[in-house]
Amino acid sequence: xxxxxxxxxxxVIDDEVQIRRLLRVSLEANGYRVFEAAxxxxxxxxxxxxxxxxxxxxxxxxDMDGVTVLKRLREWSQVPVVILSVRDRExxxxxxxxxxxxxxxxxxxxxxxLLARLRVALRHSQSAPDxxxxxxxxxxxxxxxRQVKVNGKPVKLTATEYSLLQLFVRHAGKVLTHRQILKExxxxxxxxxxxxxxxxxxxxxxxxxxxxxxxxxxLTESGVGYRLVLK
Numbered sequence: 110x111x112x113x114x115x116x117x118x119x120x121v122i123d124d125e126v127q128i129r130r131l132l133r134v135s136l137e138a139n140g141y142r143v144f145e146a147a148x149x150x151x152x153x154x155x156x157x158x159x160x161x162x163x164x165x166x167x168x169x170x171x172d173m174d175g176v177t178v179l180k181r182l183r184e185w186s187q188v189p190v191v192i193l194s195v196r197d198r199e200x201x202x203x204x205x206x207x208x209x210x211x212x213x214x215x216x217x218x219x220x221x222x223l224l225a226r227l228r229v230a231l232r233h234s235q236s237a238p239d240x241x242x243x244x245x246x247x248x249x250x251x252x253x254x255r256q257v258k259v260n261g262k263p264v265k266l267t268a269t270e271y272s273l274l275q276l277f278v279r280h281a282g283k284v285l286t287h288r289q290i291l292k293e294x295x296x297x298x299x300x301x302x303x304x305x306x307x308x309x310x311x312x313x314x315x316x317x318x319x320x321x322x323x324x325x326x327x328l329t330e331s332g333v334g335y336r337l338v339l340k
Contacts, residue, residue: 118163119132119143120159122167168192179208190212192210194213207288207289212230232282233280233282250274269309276293284335
C-alpha cells in the first residue's frame with residue numbers, strides 16, 4: 110500500500126478460525142488492517158463500528174445465512190462485499206450478487222486472486238459515482254456528452270447499447286447478474302429474456318473489444334452475468 114494513503118480496513122465475517130487467521134496474515138502482510146467476526150450479528154455490529162472499505166463475507170454462518178447479513182448490511186451501507194464460500198452452485202452466486210454482493214470467490218482460493226479482487230473492490234468504492242469521464246484501458250466513456258471512444262476513436266452505439274455500457278460503467282469492476290442487467294436496461298418484464306442480453310453483448314463487444322471473441326473489457330462470469338474490467 111502507498112505510504113501516503115490511509116490503511117484500508119477489511120472486515121472478515123467467517124465462522125472458521127483457520128480461515129480468519131489465514132486471511133489476517135495474508136492481508137496484513139499486504140498492507141490491510143483486518144477486523145474479524147465469527148457470526149453474522151457480530152459482523153453487522155463490526156461493520157457499523159469499524160466502517161471498513163471492504164467486507165469479506167462467508168455464506169455459511171452459524172446464526173444467519175450470509176445472504177441475510179448482506180441484505181441487512183445493504184439497508185444502510187454500500188460498502189463493497191466479496192463473498193468467500195464453499196458453495197459453488199451458480200444459483201448461490203446469483204442470489205448473493207442479486208442481493209448486492211460485488212464479487213464471489215469460491216473456497217479454496219489463492220491469495221493472489223483474493224488480493225486482485227480486493228484491489229478491484231477498493232477501486233470501485235473509491236471511484237466517485239458522479240465522475241463524468243470513465244476510462245479503462247482503451248475504453249473512454251463521457252457520461253455527460255454520451256460519447257464513447259476506443260483508442261481515441263469515436264464509437265457509435267445504439268441507444269440500447271449505450272444504456273447497457275452506461276450500466277457497466279456505473280458498476281465498473283462489479284459482477285452484474287443477468288437479471289440485474291435485464292431489469293435495469295429493459296425493465297422488470299424482461300427478467301427471463303437472456304437472449305436479448307446475449308445478442309446485445311455480442312454487438313457491444315464487436316464495437317469496443319479489439320478481439321470480440323476474446324474480450325478483455327467486458328468479461329463473462331459463466332452462468333452468472335458480466336463484469337466491466339477496471340484497468
